[in-house]
Amino acid sequence: MQHKINIVDIAQKAGLSITTVSRVLNGQADKYRISKKTQEKIQFIANELNYVPNEFARNLRTGKSKTIALIIPSLKNPFFAEIASVINSEVRKYDYITLIGDSDDDIEIEKTEISQFTSKNIDGMIIVPCGKEWEHLVKIQQDGLPLVCIDRYFEGSPISFVSSNNYEGAYAASKYLIEQGHRSIGCIQGIKYSTPNIQRVKGFEQAMSDFGIDSYTVTGDDFSEQNGYLETKLLLQQKEKPTAIFAFSNTIAMGCLKALREEGVDLPENISLITFDDNPYLNYIDPPLTCVAQPIEDICKIAVKILFSTILENDKTSKNIFLKTELKIKGSVKNIFQQ
Amino acid sequence: MQHKINIVDIAQKAGLSITTVSRVLNGQADKYRISKKTQEKIQFIANELNYVPNEFARNLRTGKSKTIALIIPSLKNPFFAEIASVINSEVRKYDYITLIGDSDDDIEIEKTEISQFTSKNIDGMIIVPCGKEWEHLVKIQQDGLPLVCIDRYFEGSPISFVSSNNYEGAYAASKYLIEQGHRSIGCIQGIKYSTPNIQRVKGFEQAMSDFGIDSYTVTGDDFSEQNGYLETKLLLQQKEKPTAIFAFSNTIAMGCLKALREEGVDLPENISLITFDDNPYLNYIDPPLTCVAQPIEDICKIAVKILFSTILENDKTSKNIFLKTELKIKGSVKNIFQQ
DNA sequence: ATGAAAGCGCTAACAT
DNA sequence: ATGTTAGCGCTTTCAT
Numbered sequence: 206m207q208h209k210i211n212i213v214d215i216a217q218k219a220g221l222s223i224t225t226v227s228r229v230l231n232g233q234a235d236k237y238r239i240s241k242k243t244q245e246k247i248q249f250i251a252n253e254l255n256y257v258p259n260e261f262a263r264n265l266r267t268g269k270s271k272t273i274a275l276i277i278p279s280l281k282n283p284f285f286a287e288i289a290s291v292i293n294s295e296v297r298k299y300d301y302i303t304l305i306g307d308s309d310d311d312i313e314i315e316k317t318e319i320s321q322f323t324s325k326n327i328d329g330m331i332i333v334p335c336g337k338e339w340e341h342l343v344k345i346q347q348d349g350l351p352l353v354c355i356d357r358y359f360e361g362s363p364i365s366f367v368s369s370n371n372y373e374g375a376y377a378a379s380k381y382l383i384e385q386g387h388r389s390i391g392c393i394q395g396i397k398y399s400t401p402n403i404q405r406v407k408g409f410e411q412a413m414s415d416f417g418i419d420s421y422t423v424t425g426d427d428f429s430e431q432n433g434y435l436e437t438k439l440l441l442q443q444k445e446k447p448t449a450i451f452a453f454s455n456t457i458a459m460g461c462l463k464a465l466r467e468e469g470v471d472l473p474e475n476i477s478l479i480t481f482d483d484n485p486y487l488n489y490i491d492p493p494l495t496c497v498a499q500p501i502e503d504i505c506k507i508a509v510k511i512l513f514s515t516i517l518e519n520d521k522t523s524k525n526i527f528l529k530t531e532l533k534i535k536g537s538v539k540n541i542f543q544q
Numbered sequence: 545m546q547h548k549i550n551i552v553d554i555a556q557k558a559g560l561s562i563t564t565v566s567r568v569l570n571g572q573a574d575k576y577r578i579s580k581k582t583q584e585k586i587q588f589i590a591n592e593l594n595y596v597p598n599e600f601a602r603n604l605r606t607g608k609s610k611t612i613a614l615i616i617p618s619l620k621n622p623f624f625a626e627i628a629s630v631i632n633s634e635v636r637k638y639d640y641i642t643l644i645g646d647s648d649d650d651i652e653i654e655k656t657e658i659s660q661f662t663s664k665n666i667d668g669m670i671i672v673p674c675g676k677e678w679e680h681l682v683k684i685q686q687d688g689l690p691l692v693c694i695d696r697y698f699e700g701s702p703i704s705f706v707s708s709n710n711y712e713g714a715y716a717a718s719k720y721l722i723e724q725g726h727r728s729i730g731c732i733q734g735i736k737y738s739t740p741n742i743q744r745v746k747g748f749e750q751a752m753s754d755f756g757i758d759s760y761t762v763t764g765d766d767f768s769e770q771n772g773y774l775e776t777k778l779l780l781q782q783k784e785k786p787t788a789i790f791a792f793s794n795t796i797a798m799g800c801l802k803a804l805r806e807e808g809v810d811l812p813e814n815i816s817l818i819t820f821d822d823n824p825y826l827n828y829i830d831p832p833l834t835c836v837a838q839p840i841e842d843i844c845k846i847a848v849k850i851l852f853s854t855i856l857e858n859d860k861t862s863k864n865i866f867l868k869t870e871l872k873i874k875g876s877v878k879n880i881f882q883q
Numbered sequence: 884a885t886g887a888a889a890g891c892g893c894t895a896a897c898a899t
Numbered sequence: 900a901t902g903t904t905a906g907c908g909c910t911t912t913c914a915t
Contacts, residue, residue, distance in 0.1 A: 211908055222886045227910060238884055257663045261604040262908030265891050280629035283622060290619035293646050302660060305644045307632050321641060324596045462828045489801045491830025550892055561902045577900050601892030604907050
């Protein structure tokens with residue numbers, strides 16, 4: 206590595222002190238009434254030498270890194286990739302940088318990443334926590350790290366969160382299935398203890414109960430394609446096959462599709478499918494999948510806003526925010542009343 | 545923020561010097577023959593106080609950050625999201641961290657991110673460059689930053705790269721279309737000056753020429769859904785409609801699908817479609833899209849390997865690596881010979 | 884309007 | 900087997 210230009214080099218070349226150089230380069234020139242001429246000279250030299258400040262030195266000194274961390278379960282999942290994309294660009298607006306970590310839905314990796322990020326002196330963190338444990342999160346929050354959970358969260362914890370109203374979303378989807386005549390519904394859930402999943406199950410069961418339907422099942426245990434695939438295979442083996450499947454995520458829905466194709470079960474002729482999460486591809490699937498869309502962009506924007514109100518204005522009140530989902534009726538649910 | 549524990553705190557509590565503490569905590573205990581008892585004591589106290597090393601201080605001192613940067617055009621594109629995911633986990637194996645930047649395919653943002661990352665003293669960078677300029681990249685490489693381009697690259701530049709063999713991939717896809725009887729083919733390209741695009745056009749045109757076909761068009765100018773949509777709309781207006789469309793990316797293909805649906809053109813009955821890039825969703829589209837799959841995982845693994853051979857072993861030879869693509873025949877191309 | 888100097892937390896060369 | 904100390908590049912307090 207060639208010698209990296211630092212403020213000493215600039216100061217020498219300019220015949221000024223490093224203090225003055227630092228002030229000019231940090232936009233504090235006016236505050237210290239540094240002459241126009243000096244300012245220009247310093248700026249010119251800095252440019253000429255292609256000076257780039259050393260963040261480590263700066264951050265070591267200030268204790269601030271202008272960096273926040275985002276931890277998500279998997280970048281390969283389009284739902285989380287979109288979250289990463291939106292957060293990244295929102296955070297940039299504050300002139301901060303986002304460190305993205307992929308926990309692979311493994312609590313140990315999550316913990317490792319958290320401590321790696323912590324040692325980088327991040328100024329805040331947004332996380333889709335992957336476990337049921339939250340002590341480690343509360344701890345870092347108590348240690349002074351601004352923290353916001355998105356999508357998944359912990360009820361009764363002091364950690365702010367922004368999430369879809371999963372209960373209402375699942376209720377609406379279930380109600381819609383019932384309105385279309387479905388009386389035997391198989392529900393494939395994700396990670397059982399995750400709060401969105403719990404809320405979705407609640408919404409689903411409440412709808413079943415409200416409409417007096419008791420022929421339903423809730424199976425599965427992972428937000429994965431494989432889980433959707435296996436559970437669908439099993440559902441198709443039941444003596445009384447469900448007329449509709451409710452998949453709790455886009456990944457699960459992919460697995461359902463795979464199983465249905467394999468078994469030669471036509472969608473929506475032989476069975477109906479409704480899923481959580483929307484994304485562009487769902488429109489091109491045959492048939493386009495009817496889904497409960499989550500307001501990802503809003504979730505992220507609000508989370509970033511909350512995070513920065515803690516970082517910049519020291520607002521430490523815990524916020525619990527639920528956003529409305531939207532039922533997008535496409536073509537994968539059949540009205541079977543007439544039958 | 546509460547007082548953060550540092551090695552001075554630990555040294556005091558242990559009644560030892562900070563040097564010894566530093567050595568133990570850095571796994572150099574044996575090298576300096578520090579007694580087991582001392583080691584245990586220090587480890588215990590560090591644990592008890594929940595010590596997390598300050599990376600800034602460490603990196604300022606060592607000049608190394610154990611951090612590499614990855615810049616991609618868009619996290620929302622599943623192709624790049626997968627790249628980010630793989631690179632992230634490969635880099636972690638070296639006990640390094642990846643900073644992910646999203647350039648939004650804007651050369652100015654790319655430059656900004658590069659300098660932000662540079663000032664974070666990254667030890668290396670992997671980039672899918674978004675522009676046709678490469679001076680700024682050569683410059684940082686000359687300044688000593690290990691650098692590898694993936695997917696997109698610059699011919700004749702001294703920068704190492706790993707990419708699919710886009711020429712062969714496009715040639716194979718085109719040949720396949722011809723073998724299926726197609727004689728009038730519309731090709732929708734991405735960013736014109738990007739090397740993969742240039743290679744794909746070459747492969748396509750070479751196949752056309754090799755098989756004596758001159759009824760083809762190459763249109764479009766962006767790897768976006770919108771570009772695919774608009775160009776498909778236009779293609780369908782031609783007096784002699786093409787019998788097949790070759791989309792140069794999965795995003796373009798999505799746009800094609802949208803336009804075809806809107807126009808009520810059946811796939812593959814009325815028109816055939818072949819695309820670059822594979823991903824799980826393509827299997828569930830109706831019909832599943834025949835595509836040229838790129839070996840994303842291999843590309844990323846090799847890129848990371850090259851990068852670390854430069855970082856760790858100072859191997860500065862420039863490497864140009866092309867990997868084979870795979871033609872995946874699914875269901876979107878119709879054999880029209882019999883007609 | 885500008886400068887000197889301390890110090891952020893850590894590592895490593897140089898003791899002992 | 901352990902300790903002393905310089906210094907990484909920067910910001911900021913205190914001087915002038």
